[in-house]
Amino acid sequence: MAEIDNKVPAEVRTQFGKGFARRLRAAGQIPAVVYGHGSEVLHVALPARQVSLLLRKKNAVLDLQIDGKSQLALVKDAQKDPVRQIIEHIDLVVVTKGEKVVVDVPIHIVGTQQSGSTLELDAKAVPLEAEATHIPEFIEVDIDGAVPGFRVTFADLKLPADVKVAGESEQLVVHVHAAKAKDSGETGAELAAELADEAAHAEHKAEIHAEQHDAEKAEALADAELSGAAAAAEAAE
Incomplete structure (x- = not known):
């Protein structure tokens, strides 16, 4: 795009x-x-x-x-x-330009953990302090091949230069544990798909919004034309 x-x-x-x-x-x-x-x-x-x-x-x-x-x-x-x-x-x-701001930046999960284990997403975003004109679009977390016991905290995130965490450094982002019967956790691929689906859904919404704005504009113009026609008819009488 x-x-x-x-x-x-x-x-x-x-x-x-x-x-x-x-x-x-x-x-x-x-x-x-x-x-x-x-x-x-x-x-x-x-x-x-x-x-x-x-x-x-x-x-x-x-x-x-x-x-x-x-x-x-x-x-x-x-x-x-x-x-x-x-x-x-x-x-x-x-x-x-150059001013520092604190914003929440989305977490993107890539890769898939070891088969038979379960990944838990503990934070979908991380609070960061960054230059206003250089805010990262997202922070990537690679969990490919991760085994039970694997964990990533805010302190472990790989951040761009001049960007730092504004929250608690020990806050968990993701962790992997052994799968249990009827475990409700998701795989890394499922989490990535879920986040990607949310992004696609948001993009689709934006397109729908634009179409709705165009429709509302056309409706307003039509109302204006009708009002003008009514006023002209009244004047003619």
Whole structure:
């Protein structure tokens, strides 16, 4: 999949409320707030399709283009409709190049443990301190051939340069034990498949969201045309 440009046009908005937010979303935009570094809270509208694609990546950093100026911002929270899962609002934190931030980064399991043993996943993500513009997309854990007694903690993780764990170093990530009757544990392959399925499901959701935004926009335009036609008929009378 081609890399999505993280330069995002951000239109400053001065109108608020649920009604205005609905109109924004119908027009293919997402209301958002930008704050941090002692600056005043800035209310903006962002292009829904581009941002939805960028948010497929955990801890996305957007290069907001505001009134001709560039401002980096880390996605702190994306609020979604609980039913349709459409992004309704985004919280963004101002960051600068070289600044350190603490974020949760997903764990990716690769390989398969020794046959007859069971792998337990103790943490799906690890809290890391990293430069805002160099946050790793995920941390890989290789369990290929692991035997009962194998364990990986936060302290054992192989991290990129200038990245360090922000949580308890002894926190378990995964461990392997001997299989028991009716063991509910999963194999490494099953865990990897599960995590991959979650990622694919998230990507599919993003595509559905984009389609829903397009449908809402078309519906809003149709309503506007009908309202215009009604007004014209009334004037003619």
